[in-house]
Amino acid sequence: MAATPKARALGIAVRKIRNERQVTLRELGERIGRHSGEISRWENGERPFTPERVAQILGALDVNGTRFQEIVSLAYETKNPPWVATALPEREQQLSALIDFEQAATRITEVSPLLVPGLLQEAGYIRAIMGAGGVPSSEVSARVALRLGRREVLTRTDPVTMRAFLGEAVLHQIVGDAGTMAAQLRHLVDSARRPNVELRVVPFRSGWQPALEGAFTLLESEVSTPIVQLENRRSTLFLHEDDDIRAYRQAVDHLDDIALGAAETSRAMARRIQSLERM
Incomplete structure (x- = not known):
């Protein structure tokens, strides 16, 4: 049976502490x-921990x-998909797990109809989101640094392959001010020049399409089960069962078409940058 996201997150947490303590598996x-x-x-995550064993x-x-x-x-209900987190401590556990899943992934597909995906966000854009979203000012710098640090998976020696489908609204929704958006779009243009990054805009004229149902991230690895991450204002969700992965891959295929x-996406972003610079 494939390891669930929660079981993988638990294993990652235990391994991280063991490494911090500099204790080998044998020891x-x-x-x-x-x-x-x-x-x-x-x-x-190949075999389940019991709470007693974790303790x-x-x-x-x-x-x-x-x-x-x-x-x-984390050791409770590791076998029961999906993994839904609503309380803050478990949402923080999921964020930690997501960062580790990103590090282990070989391919990440982002579908984002309204906002630039986190791995492609520029510092000013992140600050504008957090400021408007009510993040305490004392926490903003640390959170910005954390999000920017996650971009390392795109620039390291063996970078992850990333494909992002952005709703056309992403280009037109001003987050921060016109200058912030122009800087963000320039960052997207620069990112798209990387051989491992593909950006695609889904135009308004497309009619109904799967991104209208909401943003999602598909993380795939050569050594572990694919995972889909969904997030809203108050909760996050990880899916990994075959039917779920199949459904989201079909959604990606639809968007690809x-x-x-x-x-053409790069040209559309360049035109929007010019428009923002005139504002």
């Missing part, structure tokens, strides 16, 4: 009386307090 196995290969399968491992790694409770809470080509 941890000796501490808890289990084989290192079994622990490796737990960390990879034993965290105890062996001298983890306690809030961090202990948050990680143990109707979206502007990459060259």
